[in-house]
Amino acid sequence: VATSGARGDVKSGALEIVTIGTELLLGATLDRNASWLGRELAASGIAVTRRVTVGDNENAIRSAVGDALKRSGAVICTGGLGPTRDDLTKQAVAALLGRELIVHDGWLATIRERFEARGLRMPEVNRVQAEVPQGALLLPNERGTAPGIIVEEGDDVAILLPGVPSEMRWLTARYVLPYLAERGFMRDSPVISRTVRTTGIAESALAERIDDLVAELAPLTLAYLPTGIGEDLRITSWGELPLAEATARLERAMASFTARLAPWVYGTSDDDLATVVGQELRERGLTLAIAESCTGGLIAKRLTDAAGASDFLSSAVVSYSNESKRDLLGVSDETLREHGAVSEAIAREMAQGVRNVTGAMCGLSVTGIAGPGGGTTDKPVGTVWVAAAVADRVEAKLLRLFGDRAEIRERAAQAALAFLRELLRREAA
Numbered sequence: 001v002a003t004s005g006a007r008g009d010v011k012s013g014a015l016e017i018v019t020i021g022t023e024l025l026l027g028a029t030l031d032r033n034a035s036w037l038g039r040e041l042a043a044s045g046i047a048v049t050r051r052v053t054v055g056d057n058e059n060a061i062r063s064a065v066g067d068a069l070k071r072s073g074a075v076i077c078t079g080g081l082g083p084t085r086d087d088l089t090k091q092a093v094a095a096l097l098g099r100e101l102i103v104h105d106g107w108l109a110t111i112r113e114r115f116e117a118r119g120l121r122m123p124e125v126n127r128v129q130a131e132v133p134q135g136a137l138l139l140p141n142e143r144g145t146a147p148g149i150i151v152e153e154g155d156d157v158a159i160l161l162p163g164v165p166s167e168m169r170w171l172t173a174r175y176v177l178p179y180l181a182e183r184g185f186m187r188d189s190p191v192i193s194r195t196v197r198t199t200g201i202a203e204s205a206l207a208e209r210i211d212d213l214v215a216e217l218a219p220l221t222l223a224y225l226p227t228g229i230g231e232d233l234r235i236t237s238w239g240e241l242p243l244a245e246a247t248a249r250l251e252r253a254m255a256s257f258t259a260r261l262a263p264w265v266y267g268t269s270d271d272d273l274a275t276v277v278g279q280e281l282r283e284r285g286l287t288l289a290i291a292e293s294c295t296g297g298l299i300a301k302r303l304t305d306a307a308g309a310s311d312f313l314s315s316a317v318v319s320y321s322n323e324s325k326r327d328l329l330g331v332s333d334e335t336l337r338e339h340g341a342v343s344e345a346i347a348r349e350m351a352q353g354v355r356n357v358t359g360a361m362c363g364l365s366v367t368g369i370a371g372p373g374g375g376t377t378d379k380p381v382g383t384v385w386v387a388a389a390v391a392d393r394v395e396a397k398l399l400r401l402f403g404d405r406a407e408i409r410e411r412a413a414q415a416a417l418a419f420l421r422e423l424l425r426r427e428a429a
């Protein structure tokens, strides 16, 4: 199959994505096709300018594709190319462009042969999979029976791909990217991003601190990406600058954002705070013991997600009841009676206690109210104390977290790790 048809550059190099499937709207299926396409196209220097999802409805598909073509002149659709009644993408696009659907004899023969090779007769419904809008290019799908389709209309182009992620990805790599390159969609320089990861600072407070840096960032852009346990800052160069300059400016921006936000920055890209803390302990030859109450082992889980945690992790205790705090960690009955299990005094005794009991060099503890019940006026749901024992210091910190039970637990684990890291750094300074 030829993917030629180059007629010079498209309008503006703009490209839109329409993902099709009622299951996407219902949230039953995560739209992995759109995120994969966004990432893959960006890596090839093609910026996606808009993306839309519609259900398996012919009118909705037709208007979404029509709008995209009117606006940008180029659209990639995924989904709805199958043989069943809810697969309507071809019909919608053919009607939009005033084309008939006609059987592609070569593809019909291919599908038939594939069935025969398995000793089966081709079901009649599969015949429609060989239909393409008149004049369209057919992209042979080695992984399934629905081919990809490219329909050109003047300078406009609609690219239709199956919804099955593996088929969509294969067709994109094999045919669509080369086609777009030939049509002049690729910029000289790819779209590249760098990410600074922060935790422990609210988005608004963070934005205030970097306002002046953001102002001088153009043509690079900044996106705030909340992760639930922190805030990522993604700086992107959209391909306007030559690669070397884009890279240099990204690195400079990373350095200035990191310096400005130093107390809250723990890494870049995919760095995980637990891994960062583990690495710090490992490098300094320190060992750690943990006592967790409301986080129920989450901190230990995160520290042991990466192999090799035995280098620094001595023990982790989930100490849920008062008796366990007393018997396992040596927390005093009197402190429990006087202050309650969720208190600064208990957090401190837990951190020190777990260190004493295990002989580890550092101790970390968490005690709090994750909800939904158990809150009081004094100690509402989300009240969490963390404490860390590092060298000869034991320090504690009160967190007032929000969210549901799962979020509070995740945030408490993250904050405890951040607090330990802060103390380790202060100790080293």
Ligand code: ATP
Pocket (backbone or CB within 6 Å): 019, 020, 021, 023, 024, 029, 030, 031, 032, 033, 034, 078, 079, 080, 081, 082, 083, 084, 087, 144, 145, 146, 161, 162, 163, 164, 165
């Ligand atoms: P088929 O030839 O398999 O019928 P199709 O083009 O009709 O292909 P769909 O029926 O829309 O594709 O979807 C096939 C499968 O791919 C389904 O399991 C669907 O949930 C999944 N899928 C469809 N679109 C997406 C998407 N955007 N992201 C992730 N998965 C998707």
Ligand code: MG
Pocket (backbone or CB within 6 Å): 021, 056, 079, 080, 081, 082, 086, 087, 163
């Ligand atoms: Mg479908």
